[in-house]
Amino acid sequence: MNVGIGLPTMTPGTTGALLLDWARRADGGPFSSVAVLDRVAYDSLEPFASLAAAAGVTSRVRLATMIAIGPIRPTGLLAKQAASVNALSGGRLTLGLAVGARTEDYEAAGVESRGRGRKLVEQLAYLRGDVDVDRVGPSRDGIELLVGGLSGQAFSRMARYADGYAHGGGPPRAFASAAARARAAWSDLGRPGSPRLWGQGYFCFGDLERGNAYLRDYYAFTGPFVERIVAENLTSARAVKDFVRGYEEAGCDELVLFPTVADEAELDRLAEALS
Amino acid sequence: MRVEVVGGGPAGLYLAILLRRADPSVQVRVAERNAPDATFGWGVVFSEETLGSLRDADPETHLEITDTFARWDRVDIRYRDRELRSRGHSFSAIARKRLLEILQRRALALGVELDFGVEVVDLPEADLVVGADGANSLVRRLGEFGTRVEPEGSKYVWFGTDHVFDAFTFVFKETEHGLYNVHAYPYDEHMSTFIVECPLDTWLGAGHQDMSEEDNLAYCERLFAHDLRGRELFSNRSIWLDFPKVTNRVWHDGRVVLLGDAAHTAHFSIGSGTKLAMEDSIALANALERRGWDVDAALVDYELERGPAVERTQEAASDSAAYFRRVASYTHLEPLQFAFNLLTRSGRITHASLGIRDPQFTRALDGWFGDSEISPPPAFSAFEVRAVRFPNRFGLVASGLVAVSADGRVSPETPTIEEWARPEGQVLLQLGHAGRRGACRPPSAGRDLPLPDGWPLVAPTRKAYGPFGATPGEPDEDAIRDSFLAGAGRAGDVDVDVLELDMAHGGLLGSYLSPLTNEEDDRLRFPLSVLEAVRAVWDGPLAVRLSVTDWHPRGNSVDQGIELARAMKEHGADLIHVEAGQTVHDDRPEYRRGFLTGLSDRVRNQARVPTLVGGYLTTVDEVNTIVGAGRADLCLLDLPPVSIERPLEPSNTVLLAEVPR
Numbered sequence: 001m002n003v004g005i006g007l008p009t010m011t012p013g014t015t016g017a018l019l020l021d022w023a024r025r026a027d028g029g030p031f032s033s034v035a036v037l038d039r040v041a042y043d044s045l046e047p048f049a050s051l052a053a054a055a056g057v058t059s060r061v062r063l064a065t066m067i068a069i070g071p072i073r074p075t076g077l078l079a080k081q082a083a084s085v086n087a088l089s090g091g092r093l094t095l096g097l098a099v100g101a102r103t104e105d106y107e108a109a110g111v112e113s114r115g116r117g118r119k120l121v122e123q124l125a126y127l128r129g130d131v132d133v134d135r136v137g138p139s140r141d142g143i144e145l146l147v148g149g150l151s152g153q154a155f156s157r158m159a160r161y162a163d164g165y166a167h168g169g170g171p172p173r174a175f176a177s178a179a180a181r182a183r184a185a186w187s188d189l190g191r192p193g194s195p196r197l198w199g200q201g202y203f204c205f206g207d208l209e210r211g212n213a214y215l216r217d218y219y220a221f222t223g224p225f226v227e228r229i230v231a232e233n234l235t236s237a238r239a240v241k242d243f244v245r246g247y248e249e250a251g252c253d254e255l256v257l258f259p260t261v262a263d264e265a266e267l268d269r270l271a272e273a274l275s
Numbered sequence: 276m277r278v279e280v281v282g283g284g285p286a287g288l289y290l291a292i293l294l295r296r297a298d299p300s301v302q303v304r305v306a307e308r309n310a311p312d313a314t315f316g317w318g319v320v321f322s323e324e325t326l327g328s329l330r331d332a333d334p335e336t337h338l339e340i341t342d343t344f345a346r347w348d349r350v351d352i353r354y355r356d357r358e359l360r361s362r363g364h365s366f367s368a369i370a371r372k373r374l375l376e377i378l379q380r381r382a383l384a385l386g387v388e389l390d391f392g393v394e395v396v397d398l399p400e401a402d403l404v405v406g407a408d409g410a411n412s413l414v415r416r417l418g419e420f421g422t423r424v425e426p427e428g429s430k431y432v433w434f435g436t437d438h439v440f441d442a443f444t445f446v447f448k449e450t451e452h453g454l455y456n457v458h459a460y461p462y463d464e465h466m467s468t469f470i471v472e473c474p475l476d477t478w479l480g481a482g483h484q485d486m487s488e489e490d491n492l493a494y495c496e497r498l499f500a501h502d503l504r505g506r507e508l509f510s511n512r513s514i515w516l517d518f519p520k521v522t523n524r525v526w527h528d529g530r531v532v533l534l535g536d537a538a539h540t541a542h543f544s545i546g547s548g549t550k551l552a553m554e555d556s557i558a559l560a561n562a563l564e565r566r567g568w569d570v571d572a573a574l575v576d577y578e579l580e581r582g583p584a585v586e587r588t589q590e591a592a593s594d595s596a597a598y599f600r601r602v603a604s605y606t607h608l609e610p611l612q613f614a615f616n617l618l619t620r621s622g623r624i625t626h627a628s629l630g631i632r633d634p635q636f637t638r639a640l641d642g643w644f645g646d647s648e649i650s651p652p653p654a655f656s657a658f659e660v661r662a663v664r665f666p667n668r669f670g671l672v673a674s675g676l677v678a679v680s681a682d683g684r685v686s687p688e689t690p691t692i693e694e695w696a697r698p699e700g701q702v703l704l705q706l707g708h709a710g711r712r713g714a715c716r717p718p719s720a721g722r723d724l725p726l727p728d729g730w731p732l733v734a735p736t737r738k739a740y741g742p743f744g745a746t747p748g749e750p751d752e753d754a755i756r757d758s759f760l761a762g763a764g765r766a767g768d769v770d771v772d773v774l775e776l777d778m779a780h781g782g783l784l785g786s787y788l789s790p791l792t793n794e795e796d797d798r799l800r801f802p803l804s805v806l807e808a809v810r811a812v813w814d815g816p817l818a819v820r821l822s823v824t825d826w827h828p829r830g831n832s833v834d835q836g837i838e839l840a841r842a843m844k845e846h847g848a849d850l851i852h853v854e855a856g857q858t859v860h861d862d863r864p865e866y867r868r869g870f871l872t873g874l875s876d877r878v879r880n881q882a883r884v885p886t887l888v889g890g891y892l893t894t895v896d897e898v899n900t901i902v903g904a905g906r907a908d909l910c911l912l913d914l915p916p917v918s919i920e921r922p923l924e925p926s927n928t929v930l931l932a933e934v935p936r
Binding site: 117118121122125126128129130131151152153155156159160161162180181182183184185187188189190191192193194223225227228 | 525572575576579675716718719720721722723724725726727741742743826856857860861862863864865866867868870889890891913915
């Protein structure tokens with residue numbers, strides 16, 4: 001299993017310099033990917049802009065969206081952005097897409113949230129297919145495509161159009177159960193081999209109060225569930241190792257750990273915990 | 276800290292006990308509507324695992340409870356003219372009344388205020404209000420919990436009897452009105468619980484709706500006189516009921532929390548109601564103590580801890596309830612298989628786990644399958660269709676779609692029947708026409724991604740399958756039927772073991788069968804004409820691959836799918852290959868391990884036709900359980916690659932002779 005690290009694009013206080021330094025260090029470290037999340041109605045950095053910046057200072061790591069909210073973007077533009085990042089990075093983009101959990105992001109983007117599932121399906125068919133390839137370059141070939149979500153329809157979209165599955169986080173047991181469903185869908189759609197399985201978690205080694213405050217703010221919309229997310233924040237090397245082992249046993253291919261505090265010491269301590 | 280508990284059943288009393296144990300400064304009052312000695316129901320069941328939790332939570336009550344227990348380790352199944360016995364199922368039961376006495380006494384000793392005969396109409400003032408007032412909870416109606424209550428399973432009535440059963444006993448009794456079944460178990464030295472259950476049509480046919488409480492009791496006493504050994508049934512407001520399945524989106528609202536049946540019910544046929552309730556009490560008390568009596572944090576912990584466990588139990592309970600609702604469809608099974616099907620009904624027991632509890636039972640089952648005293652498990656038993664013998668239940672090699680013609684291919688990589696090379700082994704040739712799912716890129720790239728320069732598609736609908744798909748044209752039915760006939764001829768030439776006609780997953784023939792993709796009244800017309808034509812020229816085993824539900828609100832339901840299977844059987848199919856969905860691209864599939872097993876069970880036992888099933892089966896244990904229980908006859912495995920070894924470094928393989936002395 002590979003381990004990637006999240007870029008601090010959602011946490012407060014990230015500057016351009018910090019983002020670039022973070023990406024550079026990740027590229028030199030034990031990490032196999034850097035990844036971003038996506039919100040519109042939140043004080044955060046846009047995923048494709050951030051990955052484009054990271055592409056310029058890295059040469060090795062994959063650049064991943066875990067996930068980007070597909071339907072808030074017009075399909076052609078989404079393809080353009082993704083293909084551009086892929087071209088700029090020499091083919092290192094892993095594009096995770098889903099409908100997202102919050103309708104306020106649709107409102108803020110000025111896009112109708114009704115029919116978002118259907119729109120995502122069209123986007124996936126577009127990205128994977130040959131539609132408009134002559135008109136909208138650069139080439140979309142070679143972009144690794146993931147789909148997230150927990151409904152039966154999310155799993156069938158994943159198995160129909162993507163290369164793998166992007167899980168939304170939780171304990172290894174929750175990942176294992178989603179992984180079984182992803183493999184079942186893959187088999188049902190008659191895809192050869194097996195889906196690539198990406199998981200994610202949060203960590204915080206230093207200022208735990210700040211880290212947890214961020215999670216409570218970011219996940220406020222989940223109501224009482226936010227406390228569970230806070231409780232799962234990995235706060236020691238031991239916790240990280242156990243989590244990594246759990247995900248590996250559950251069949252995860254790539255686990256991305258996201259920071260809850262924008263401080264480079266966090267990256268160093270995660271690298272240390274993984275060594 | 277002041278806690279008001281509404282409801283003096285096991286959940287409420289046990290919570291009160293645990294809270295006072297944890298901190299005697301906490302004030303706890305339990306308000307109960309009824310008198311202290313009023314109780315409904317007879318005995319309640321506990322598993323060994325639950326007893327362990329009770330011992331850890333409060334050793335004093337654990338001791339008293341286990342002192343008066345009835346224990347058993349056997350499940351007896353009375354079916355047709357015999358009784359089948361399975362061992363190794365450790366359970367205990369206690370009179371509900373006795374359990375309440377023990378809990379009430381302990382609560383009083385710990386300083387809990389117990390108020391009986393109190394009807395709560397408004398939420399009491401307190402730091403924490405606990406709704407432990409059962410499935411019809413009043414507290415639940417005073418808050419926002421996203422409650423759903425829906426009837427589940429069959430009609431049932433809960434009696435006591437003074438016949439002391441010596442095991443958990445299932446009785447299945449055939450009558451002129453239909454099948455009745457009984458769940459009976461002892462709960463002390465004198466009494467047993469005796470629950471009678473039957474499907475609605477049986478219930479109506481027998482006229483229970485017009486019987487008085489006494490007449491009902493007399494009817495059941497007569498019906499089961501032999502099983503009761505002439506003893507009596509006792510009523511305790513014992514009237515026929517529908518089991519209410521209670522679920523709540525959230526279990527707490529501010530400082531009000533739900534516990535036990537108020538929060539969730541699980542069908543009585545898996546005997547888990549009291550167990551779940553008391554485990555709730557333990558989890559809530561622990562959370563409060565752990566969180567230093569921070570109610571908000573504790574309620575979140577409680578709900579998050581209990582949610583997944585309760586959900587799993589509710590799923591198993593629903594499976595069990597559904598089993599008993601359709602149990603009449605299993606009465607064609609031989610007693611051993613019927614019993615194994617019953618024991619494995621909720622997915623919690625498999626062939627392997629039963630083999631550990633009760634090796635004699637699985638040996639008997641295996642022997643019955645293998646027709647010899649010592650036999651390998653069901654997966655390795657032979658199966659025969661039209662004089663073709665399959666040495667086991669999982670070894671058939673499926674070809675993948677082989678197209679009847681070039682324009683019936685899924686992708687350029689799909690072989691046509693002329694090109695197809697027969698692999699080694701026993702082979703299932705999956706002959707079909709992709710219909711409107713054709714002319715796509717190969718499955719390694721994805722599914723339903725149209726080729727830029729594909730061939731024309733045909734289907735009974737003019738709608739494209741998915742985004743950017745081509746509009747299909749009118750099929751030339753005679754030509755297509757002929758191509759299936761030619762394919763069947765070729766199948767004979769290359770000597771395949773099973774010929775399968777693909778009518779699933781939105782292919783051409785499958786599209787005819789669904790109201791989503793065919794507007795004609797007689798949707799079976801063309802598919803059956805192909806089946807009949809092929810049957811006329813093919814003597815070997817003939818399978819039909821069928822989506823037995825469209826997984827879509829306007830598509831074929833499972834019941835309609837079973838009718839399709841029945842029609843296929845009547846027109847010459849020997850085997851139904853059970854699939855689901857993919858008739859349209861925006862269906863609502865339900866994926867999990869073995870997601871087709873339940874559907875195969877229903878097709879096989881309701882349409883009474885042999886079935887072949889896949890659905891992400893990854894272990895031989897699943898095959899043993901499925902075949903053993905009569906849920907399918909043949910399985911297709913999705914074996915994941917196994918890697919338990921790796922090469923050592925060369926330096927590790929030093930010959931002993933080279934080791935310096």
